[in-house]
Amino acid sequence: MHPRHLLSPLLSFATACGAWTPQPAGVPTDTSTSSSSGSSGAGTSTTFEGTTWPNPTDWGAAPADLGLPEPTSTFGTGSGGPVLTDTGGEPGIDLSVLRITEVMADPDGKDGGAASPEFVEVTHVGDGPLTLGGLVVVARSWPELWMGDLGIGGEVLLPGERLLLMRYASPADLPVPSILREGEVLRAAFADSGGLRNDDGAIGLRDQDGKFGDTLLYGAAQPAPFDDPVLWSGPPAEVPGAGESLCRVDPAADSDSAADWIACAPSPGELPNLGDDTTGDPPLPATLAIVEVLSNPPGPASLEKHAEFVEVVNLGPGNVDLAAFTLADSVDPEAPGADPLLYFSGDGGCAPSTCLAPGRKALLVGSLYEGPVGDALVLRTDDNALANAGLGNFEAVVLRDDLGELRSSYRVWRDLLAAPDPATQEAALVRVAPEAPDAPESWDFAAPSPGL
Known part of the structure; x- marks a missing residue:
């Protein structure tokens, strides 16, 4: 029996005598009517209401002290x-x-x-x-x-x-x-x-x-x-x-x-139904934009999967749940290598855990990613890299929703080899304005800033 459990039968007695002050963790309130002789070492006991209990040293270690006020x-x-x-x-x-x-x-x-x-x-x-x-x-x-x-x-x-x-x-x-x-x-x-x-x-x-x-x-x-x-x-x-x-x-x-x-709103003892829509209005739409892509990270090629990322921002006006979205490196909806997005860490500012609120950023990474994440919601793919075995320098990046609709893209251009050319710099490509169209002139080089 744990020593804390012995305190329950003492509560009525203690209340009758005034306010009860808890003793230090692991030591019961002393309301004994008699006790055995000798020291407080193993084998001693306390008698209360006809029942003999072992003294504290027989009960084992006291609960851990968490440093909280008492x-x-x-x-x-x-x-x-x-x-x-x-x-x-x-x-x-x-x-x-x-x-x-x-x-x-x-x-x-x-x-x-x-x-x-x-x-x-x-x-x-x-x-x-x-x-x-x-x-x-x-x-x-x-x-x-x-x-x-x-x-x-x-x-x-x-x-x-x-x-x-x-x-x-x-x-x-x-x-x-x-x-x-x-x-x-x-x-x-x-x-x-x-x-x-x-x-x-x-x-x-x-x-x-x-x-x-x-x-x-x-x-x-x-x-x-x-x-x-x-x-x-x-x-x-x-x-x-x-x-x-x-x-x-x-x-x-x-x-x-x-x-x-x-x-x-407070609802003690009742589980709130947070999913109710009392207005009957449909949810607000949300516009998403891929705003930063790192396909050619600094360092050796063997470690690129550890640093590649795609950053997405919600331009609003409503929330969006990214749980059933996919990321691919081809605009063809039937192309292989489309990755589902799984919650990994961070906070998108709304519920559930994969929800992204207006103005918030999501960082899409492979499971091997080891770079910084800032304050972004981090979603990872179901394998060790983004899209189909990682991001190629001239490959497109396509984000689709649960209905297969294209929600944002990077490098879906008539000329995939057009500048800016990621192969020429170990830097990220950043969209010059979140609402800018996906065209070569809308992207420029910048130092990687995932989640910032």
Whole structure:
């Protein structure tokens, strides 16, 4: 049994005696009625309500210290009595089936007020029941939340059900009861003086052994452990306005990037339907332009596939999803070597992850690409090079949409050998104006600037 799980049966007792202040990570609250003699080494024990528990040194290592603040807290005690949870003999919680689906860091009114709690919503997207014992929620600047401490370590989420964690600034503001099931939502409220960071923060789901699952970063890069590139890719999500939440666009999808998130109206405990078009108006069209091509990178020819790229900009006025677009080196729609485009990294400014917003750039590369990416949405081909085995100096570049329509091109000229000639310089060719036609006079040499 993990030491954190032993705190659940103590919550009602602690609340009766006043506000509960968590002890350092891994050390239980001492409410013993008797204890064995001797030191605190292995073999000692504590007796509580007739049950003998091993002392902390018998439980193993304490949870990892993530360097987050530990302000005084009063966690909710619930309405169903103490919950005993023993996951000591069970495997760790399956974090792969949990998604953070909504975060409210800056509610209207006082942050953490009686009518304006902060909250983090977590949704079960798996196929079977999931016991919450072993789940830890780590959020700047909340205290580390162990589900056993909250009194819900023994609770079970079914597929599609949601856990709503609500932070109040004062114990006097806690709802009664502070733990409540309402349909598909399990609500757990707690009081703490430290609130979520409004302008730059991070929330992560972690197991009792220190392994992280789903993570959200917003506003700015974050310190350890959230600086691990395995947890998050590309720039953080944009900070929503005051009174707005950050909502996951698709609970089933997780690219660990800002492309998963969008500002939305708060809907605690309810999954927002972000795909609804309440106006009934058709989506706005989007004009795309290939604006930079590097087919003859500096350096040896053997490394050219590592540096070749095609840069595309969305001229608007609407968003465009590049998921079903293809890139080819021939204007013939039946020519071999047309590559599908797969999400790799970065943020296109809209959802889903392959969406490109007006004014944003997408960088199209092969899987071997090792160059800079700037702030572009990066899409790679399904093989190690662009188009058919890489870009030739005089080959065309053609971008087609999901219907096979030509959306932009480079070097689809009457004379493919016309100047500017890429073979004469190890430089990029840049369109002199994004809206200029694909003609020789519309292109000129420049130093490569992928994603800038």
